[in-house]
Amino acid sequence: MDFIDRWLGRAVNLTSVVGSIAVGLMMVHITADVIGKFIFFSPVPATITLVSNYYMVVVAFLPLALAERRNAHISVEVLTERFPAALQRHINGWTYLLSAVVFGLLTYRSFTDALDKQDTGSFIMEQSTKVLIWPGHYLLPIGAGLMVLVLVYKFVCYLTGRHISGAPGYIAE
Template identity: 45%
Template sequence: MRYLGRGVAGLSRWATIMGGLSIALMMAHVTADVAMRYIFNRPLSGTLTVVTYYYMIFATFLPLGLAERRRAHISVEVLTDMMPGRVQHHLRGWIMLPTAVVMGLVSWRTFDAAIKAWDLGATQVQGATRILVWPAYFALPLGTGLMALILLIRFASYLTGRPDGLDESEASR
């Protein structure tokens, strides 16, 4: 399980780098658009579409795996903090399974939508420019699928008591 965890951790790192790169590209693209608009009175065509259909989608969904690996998702422990430590441990362990199922369903449905968008050759028209948007549809199933896979690996680790290989400190051993 440790090797599978390391492989998924590597995919998660790659997806997160792509999400971070999309933020840097978005910043450069919007800056160039503003400069072209105000200096040369010639804005870059399609900026709004590229920002909303690519950069923002990649920056939002690709790093979901990293957030799950780092246990950085928002959680509210109003009642669970009052429970004994052993109950909290088992509750955290068992909640991973239904969460993985939900994220797996989201991944499956968004993959289906991505395939349909691909088949249609989905585009968005902005001004006189037609921009392909179907590739961005694949970011959703990738991000949610990674999160589901990480949750399943963690759940298996919880059940067996064996290391999952997902954590940075564990990967160096």
């Protein structure tokens, strides 16, 4: 289990680093586009397409598993906070499985969509520039798939009663 925890930790950290790099590149790209547009009267071609089909997808979906690993997703516990701690732990544990199923379906559906986009050679024309967008469709199943792995791992830890160190609140005790 320690090997799986380390492997998931490295994968989650890698995707968060990629997400951070994407934020920086997006800022540079948009800044260059604005400077080019208003100072040199020549915007950077395909900025809107690249930002909306690549940068934003990386920033939104790749770090999902990081938030889950750190228990940083938004949760509202109006009712369950009044339950005994043991019941809360069981509710949280089975929620991992339910969430893994939902994200598993999202992974499957987004992967088949990415394959369809690849088969058709999906692209967008912007400012007479052809931009292939089908590769960006693979980012969602990567992020959602990693989320599934983290959730399944957390569910197995719940079933075995294992507490995961290194991440605050990783498994509720």
